[in-house]
Amino acid sequence: MTIAVSILPEQQLATLNAAYSQAVARRRWRLLFGAVVFAAALLLAAVGAEVNLRTLFTHFGNFVSYFDRILTLDSGQRVWTDVGEWLWGWRKWLKMLGETLLISYVGTLTGAVFAFGLNFFAAENTSPSPWLRFVVRRLLEFARTVPGIVFALIFVIAFGLGPMAGVLAIAIHSTGALGKLFSEIVENADMKPVEGIRSTGASWLSCMRFAIVPQVTAGYASYALLRFEINVREASVMGFVGAGGIGQELVVAIRKFYYSDVSAILLAIIVTVFIIDIGTGWLRGRLFGKEART
Amino acid sequence: MTRPQEVDTAQIRARYPDVFDRPASARLAMPAMIVAALAILVYGLVDLDFSPSRFFAGLSQLGWISVMMIPPDPGSSLPVYLKALGETLSIALLGTTLAAVFALPVSLLAARNIVPNILRFPVRRFLDSIRGVDTLIWALVWINVVGLGPFAGVLAIAVSDFGAFGKLFSEAIEGADQKQVEGIRASGGSALHEIRFGLMPQVLPVIAGQVLYFIESNTRSATIIGIVGAGGIGLQLAEQIRVLEWQKVSFLILMILVAVAAIDFISGKLRFAIIGRRAVA
Numbered sequence: 001m002t003i004a005v006s007i008l009p010e011q012q013l014a015t016l017n018a019a020y021s022q023a024v025a026r027r028r029w030r031l032l033f034g035a036v037v038f039a040a041a042l043l044l045a046a047v048g049a050e051v052n053l054r055t056l057f058t059h060f061g062n063f064v065s066y067f068d069r070i071l072t073l074d075s076g077q078r079v080w081t082d083v084g085e086w087l088w089g090w091r092k093w094l095k096m097l098g099e100t101l102l103i104s105y106v107g108t109l110t111g112a113v114f115a116f117g118l119n120f121f122a123a124e125n126t127s128p129s130p131w132l133r134f135v136v137r138r139l140l141e142f143a144r145t146v147p148g149i150v151f152a153l154i155f156v157i158a159f160g161l162g163p164m165a166g167v168l169a170i171a172i173h174s175t176g177a178l179g180k181l182f183s184e185i186v187e188n189a190d191m192k193p194v195e196g197i198r199s200t201g202a203s204w205l206s207c208m209r210f211a212i213v214p215q216v217t218a219g220y221a222s223y224a225l226l227r228f229e230i231n232v233r234e235a236s237v238m239g240f241v242g243a244g245g246i247g248q249e250l251v252v253a254i255r256k257f258y259y260s261d262v263s264a265i266l267l268a269i270i271v272t273v274f275i276i277d278i279g280t281g282w283l284r285g286r287l288f289g290k291e292a293r294t
Numbered sequence: 295m296t297r298p299q300e301v302d303t304a305q306i307r308a309r310y311p312d313v314f315d316r317p318a319s320a321r322l323a324m325p326a327m328i329v330a331a332l333a334i335l336v337y338g339l340v341d342l343d344f345s346p347s348r349f350f351a352g353l354s355q356l357g358w359i360s361v362m363m364i365p366p367d368p369g370s371s372l373p374v375y376l377k378a379l380g381e382t383l384s385i386a387l388l389g390t391t392l393a394a395v396f397a398l399p400v401s402l403l404a405a406r407n408i409v410p411n412i413l414r415f416p417v418r419r420f421l422d423s424i425r426g427v428d429t430l431i432w433a434l435v436w437i438n439v440v441g442l443g444p445f446a447g448v449l450a451i452a453v454s455d456f457g458a459f460g461k462l463f464s465e466a467i468e469g470a471d472q473k474q475v476e477g478i479r480a481s482g483g484s485a486l487h488e489i490r491f492g493l494m495p496q497v498l499p500v501i502a503g504q505v506l507y508f509i510e511s512n513t514r515s516a517t518i519i520g521i522v523g524a525g526g527i528g529l530q531l532a533e534q535i536r537v538l539e540w541q542k543v544s545f546l547i548l549m550i551l552v553a554v555a556a557i558d559f560i561s562g563k564l565r566f567a568i569i570g571r572r573a574v575a
Contacts, residue, residue, distance in 0.1 A: 041387060042387065042388065042391060044384070045383070045384035045385075045387045045388045046384070046388060047384075048380050048381050048383075048384035048444075049381060049384040049385050049388055049444040049445060049447070049448050049525070050381075050443055050444050050445055050525075051388065051445055051448065052440075052445060055440050055441070055445065056440060056445070056449075059439050059440050059441075060439075062438070062439040062440075063435075063436075063439045066435065066438060066439060099341070099342070102337075102338040102341055102342055103338075103342065105334060105335070105338055106335060106338040106339060106342065109331065109335055142551070145514075145550075145551055145554055145555075146547060146550070146551070147514055147515075147517060147518045149430075149518050149521060150517075150518065150521075150531065150547070153521065153531075153532060153535045154356075154359065154535060154543075155352070155356070157355075157359070157535065157538070158352045158353075158355040158356040158359060159348065159349070159351075159352030159355070159356075160348070160352070162342075162343055163342040163343065164342060164343060164344055164348065164349075164352070167342060167344075233426075233428055234428075236428060237428045237430040237431065240430055240434075240521070240522055241521065241532075244342070250431065250434075251434065251522075254431075254434045254435070254438070255434075266427060266431070269426065269427070269431075270423050270426040270427065273426045274422070274426065
């Protein structure tokens with residue numbers, strides 16, 4: 001089989017090539033400049049973060065062997081050969097997992113209720129006055145930018161050790177995050193029903209209740225479920241600072257080198273997160289159909 | 295003035311049976327769900343040791359703390375805090391870059407249009423389980439390996455983002471247009487050529503956008519991994535909270551807020567410069 005490729009005369013080709021390489025050269029220079037700047041930033045960051053490749057290489061074996069160790073029982077066997085021994089504390093761990101779920105549930109619900117109360121003031125189209133909107137927005141921004149675990153650290157001191165601090169931290173963080181999302185839904189709502197209700201002489205409150213709320217509840221519930229999913233992960237580490245949940249057990253196991261316990265608790269957390277992800281995904285699909293999934 | 299027409303309820307009822315005679319199950323579903331939700335809430339409050347007295351005692355305590363936070367004041371340790379902030383930014387940048395570099399090849403293995411399902415499935419589950427473990431937990435693990443300090447933080451962010459990037463990148467690759475790949479194949483390119491010249495030009499801008507977005511959100515994560523001892527400003531924050539130096543605490547929180555806002559602004563600009571005014575998925 002012969003292959004026919006048309007080849008232009010040398011002269012014509014040369015001018016075309018020159019034009020092409022000129023066009024490409026500028027882009028290449030810009031890319032190179034970007035790459036150099038990025039590399040310099042990385043180098044600076046490496047110095048700042050005390051990166052020491054020698055430490056990494058000498059200890060990298062540790063990382064691999066760490067997983068080897070957490071998958072080994074005290075008797076020297078692999079964990080899955082003796083599941084009863086591996087999951088010896090399952091009653092306690094299940095209880096702590098339940099506590100974690102409760103923390104995220106109560107936190108999410110409280111956060112959602114507060115976000116519901118505040119979001120009408122934060123939305124462009126329903127806020128009664130601009131300064132109120134400004135204040136509420138800044139408040140929500142603050143609640144969502146400060147990490148939940150920082151709130152937890154402070155609340156542990158104010159409210160004492162225990163799940164209460166975790167719940168409040170998650171509630172505040174969720175208020176901030178959900179308040180923003182909720183107010184965005186409200187901003188996208190149709191304003192004609194509001195006008196209809198206002199024309200009957202209704203107050204602001206009834207306008208919200210009868211015109212806006214029926215339009216937005218499905219979106220609210222969908223976001224709240226999504227938040228619950230995120231909060232389960234968040235609640236699993238609240239115990240690191242003493243704010244309740246399974247994190248407490250995990251941090252003790254890691255710090256005291258109870259290797260097989262670490263893997264057991266990690267497994268429990270991963271499985272729980274999976275189940276919650278799948279469960280809320282299913283619930284969202286059931287409740288709101290496919291289009292409401294975000 | 296005309297009076298509104300007399301409403302014949304019976305007639306309306308007969309005309310719209312769907313509205314008036316909804317089955318009991320449909321009418322009761324909503325209240326039942328609300329009651330169930332409230333029941334779990336109450337159970338949770340009891341189980342988690344909530345009591346009004348504790349709550350209000352805590353609130354007044356919190357009020358005191360807020361009063362003591364004003365005015366924010368770094369004392370004499372401003373240079374230390376600035377260094378810690380730099381450390382945090384370094385952790386975010388390095389960790390995200392490292393994660394992206396390692397995630398790119400792996401994401402190819404998780405994309406439906408590159409590899410068969412048999413290989414894809416385990417890779418996906420592997421990435422899922424990495425993502426299921428929180429950054430803070432990874433930080434604790436890495437502290438065991440490389441010791442306390444920001445380096446452990448870099449590695450923690452790198453590992454947990456590796457899972458997230460693997461998923462996001464592979465989705466970007468799956469969403470890429472196959473026609474360009476077919477074009478390369480038609481001109482006799484090998485599988486690697488297909489990826490390099492057919493796929494990469496399409497997915498790189500998307501990936502760059504996502505990486506920038508993650509650098510932004512990792513600035514937040516990097517502030518908290520210090521709490522378990524992995525360097526950065528979180529370490530200072532946790533220490534000052536533990537010794538109840540509230541003015542320093544409020545100063546540190548303000549610093550974090552300002553830094554996050556600045557990074558948001560910069561990376562927003564960069565993102566638009568790279569991928570144009572398009573939403574980042």
